[in-house]
Amino acid sequence: MRRYLIFIIIPLIFALDRWTKVVISERIPYLESVNITSFFSIVHVRNYGGAFSLLSQHPFSKYIFTFLPLIIIFVLIYILIKHLLPFSKTLSLVCILSGAIGNIYDRLINGYVIDFLDFFYKHYHWPAFNVADISISFGVCLWLYMELLSLITKKR
Helix, strand or coil, rough: CHHHHHHEEEEEHHHHHHHHHHHHHHHCCCCCCECEEEEEEEEEEECCCCCCCCCCCCHHHHHHHHHHHHHHHHHHHHHHHHHHCCCHHHHHHHHHHHHHHHHHHHHHHHCEEEEEEEEEEEEEEEEEEHHHCCCCHHHHHHHHHHHHHHHHHHHC
């Protein structure tokens, strides 16, 4: 039972992601922004594609970015239930899973994902992102870090 306590992260990240997206949707009109600093603003944009709006104009993007994440979600759930992984790798997969669930929820309910965190320098903008994207990115970076650390320690 203790092994599955880490799964409490999933509803926490999902709830935070939903709450932030609802607040943005209710308080900031679509395509409007609120400047916070000289390099950061809160925006209300809709992402119909994948990461960085990849393939957002492609006619099959709706299907690609609905079914592919669903497959990934089921594979991650299977791996997390069937395999006993070190804590850091379990945490990384749970974070990836949490973010994937948050974004797929938006895509299934709305047909798009709400993004709102906008970092920029002058007229150069990093694509807007959300809490689910942060969770996915953290999970991927943690996994890569653990793999690199494992490779380095094996070589010694």
